[in-house]
Amino acid sequence: MADKVTIDDVARYANVSRQTVSNVLNSPEVVREETRRRVREAVKALGYRASQAARQMRTGRSRLIAVRIEPAQEDGINGSVFDRFLHGLTESAARAGYRVLLYTADDHDAELATFDDLLGVYEPDAFVLTSTDYGDPRTTWLLEQRIPFVTFGRPWGVPPDQDYPWVDVDGAAGTAMATRHLLDAGHRRIGFLGWPEGSGVGDDRRAGWARALTSAGIDPSELAELDSRTTDGAPEGEAAAHALLDADRPVTGLVCVSDSLALGALQTRRRLSVIGFDDTPVARAVGLASVSQPLAEAAASCVALLIHSLDGGSNDARGRTNADAAERGSADTPSEGPPTHVLLQPSLVPRKSV
Amino acid sequence: MADKVTIDDVARYANVSRQTVSNVLNSPEVVREETRRRVREAVKALGYRASQAARQMRTGRSRLIAVRIEPAQEDGINGSVFDRFLHGLTESAARAGYRVLLYTADDHDAELATFDDLLGVYEPDAFVLTSTDYGDPRTTWLLEQRIPFVTFGRPWGVPPDQDYPWVDVDGAAGTAMATRHLLDAGHRRIGFLGWPEGSGVGDDRRAGWARALTSAGIDPSELAELDSRTTDGAPEGEAAAHALLDADRPVTGLVCVSDSLALGALQTRRRLSVIGFDDTPVARAVGLASVSQPLAEAAASCVALLIHSLDGGSNDARGRTNADAAERGSADTPSEGPPTHVLLQPSLVPRKSV
DNA sequence: TTGAAAGCGTTACCAG
C-alpha cells in the first residue's frame, strides 16, 4: 500500500512540472497563486512527502540534530532532568522540521570520534551538548570544524574568544530565591548543601545562596560554618545535614544543590526546612520543595538558536519569544543578529518540606 | 578540512574503480585479498565514510530506528526506566550500525500520523514501541503496513493471529521472587500494593505475588484481604499501606507494583518490609529493595530482533518473514529462524527495607 | 575479479 509517491507523481497529478512542485514546497512566493493551490491539493491527495534522503543529497542538509543520551547517573535521581530536556528538544525540533538523533559516548574522546563518525555518515546539521565542563574539548572541536551547535549549560572558564551559543538556567537566581523564601519564613540560620568546589554549576548555585544571605544582612563570616560540600547522593546529604544540625549554632533551614542531597537531609527526620534543586519526581513524591528549571523552554531555546544559524535567521515557524524575554546577552553581542546566549529563570515549587 | 571525501576519492587513491571500493565495504569476499587490503588502507587514510543519504537512495534503507520518547510521567519516578532502556537501545543500535531517531506523540492517533510522516520523510527501517496496551492500534497499523517493529512489552489481549516480535521482562517472576524473599525471611502476612485491575503489566505482577503465596500454602481466600489497588504515586501508596497495616490481621511485608507506591509505603514509617519494582534511582537513594529489570539486555534483544528481520530475513520489500511468522500464531515457529519473542528474567536487589 | 553505466528523488541552474 505504501508505495512511494514521488514529486513526479505530484507534478503529473497537478499538471505542472517537477520543480514547480518543488518551488511550491520550498519557495511558495515564486509560484502563481492558482498553481500553488492546485499543487498543494495534489500533495494532500497523494499524501506526498519529500524524501529526506534525496533532499539531503541535493542540499547537504539532513534536518537532523544529534544529541548524546547520558548514561543514568550513579545516583540517577537527577537523570530525569535530562529526560525532560530531551523530550522538550524532540518536540521543539519536530515543530521546526527537525528530528533528534541519539548517540552515546563514554567520555570526551569517544564523543569526538562519534562526532566525526556521525558527520561522515548521517551528517547531522547540528549538535546539542548537555554537560559542558571546564575546558570541554568538544566545544573547541566543533568550533574548529565549524559545525553548528548549542550547549545547554554556560561555558565555565572558556576564553571569551571561543564564544558560542548557549542556553542555561540561572542557578544562582534559583538558590537565591530559595534562600529568600526561607528568610521570609523567619529562618536566620540557613545552610547550604553543595557539591565540592570546582563545578561551575555547583559554585554558581552556592553563590546565589551566599548572595541572598549577605544582602539580607547576614555577616559574610558566618557563611563558612553554614556551608557543607559533599559528593552527590542521599546518604551523603544525610550525613552532611546531621553535621550542620549538630553544630553549636544549628541550621534551621537548608538550601541544597540537588534533590538527592535534599532527600538525604529530609531523611534525618529532624526539624528542618529543606529546599532541593531540579524538582525531580522524587521531590514531588516526598513533598520536597525544590527549584524547578524550565526545561521545555530551555529546549525550545536551544532549537531556536540552532534554527537561527541553520535556516539563516527569520525562518521562525511560530513566535518563539521566551528567548528574548529571559535573555541576558553576555556582554557584547558583536554587531548583528539576536543574542546567542539565553539565560532562563527557574522557579520555586513550595511543598511541605518548608 | 572536513571536505567530503567520496567513494571516488578512495577509488582514485587506491587505484581501483568506484565500486570495487563499494564491494570491499559491502561484500568483501568478492574482492581479491590484496586489493581489499589496499582499499581498506585508502579508506582509513582518507577517513572515508559512506554517506548514509546516498546509500539510502540506492538501497532504500535508512539505518534509522524510530522510538517515541515518552513525556515524563505524572509521577515520573518510573520515568528513569524508559530512560535507561533508551540508552541501551541507542548503544545496541549503534553497535549494529543503526541510529535511534526520536519522536513524540500525545496519543495513539497522533502517533499513527507521526508513523506516516516519518515513513514518508526519514523512512526509518523500524520502530520500537514501548508502552503497549490492550487493543493498541499502533501494532495493528504497523502490521498492516508491513513495517518492521518490535515492542518492549508483551501484547496484552491481542488476538493470536496478530503475532509480532516482542521483548519483555517477566514481571510475575519478579514479584514471585520478591514474595518468596519475604516468605524466606519469615513473613506470613505479605500484602500486594498494585495498580487498578485492567493493566496488563499490573495484573501480571500481581499474579506472581498470588502464585508465590498460594504455592507456599497460603489459603487463596486470604489473598483478597492482602491485596490493595490504587493509582500510582507515593501518597496513594502511603494511604493504601496504612489501610493494610491497620487491618485486623495486619501485613508485615509488602510487595509493590512500583517504586512509587513502595516509597509511599516506606513513608508510613511503620515496621514493615517493603519491596518495590523497577529499581529506580529513588529506591537506591532511600534503601528500598526492588525488583530490577535488565533494561540494557531488553534493549539489546529489541535490536537483535529488529536486525534479524532487517538484515537477516528476506531483505526484499515484498517477502517479509515477519508476515509469515504472523500467520502461524505465537506457539512455535518450527522451521524458520530464531524465536521472535524474548522474555527476560528480573532480579531482586535487596536493601535495608527488607 | 574488475570496470562502465544506470538510476534512486531532489533541488539548482538555465533557458523559454
Place this chain on the structure above:
DNA sequence: CTGGTAACGCTTTCAA
C-alpha cells in the same frame, strides 16, 4: 512564472 537538464554519492546490474 514554467519547463528541461545536471548533479548530489552511492549500489546494482551488466560486460569485459
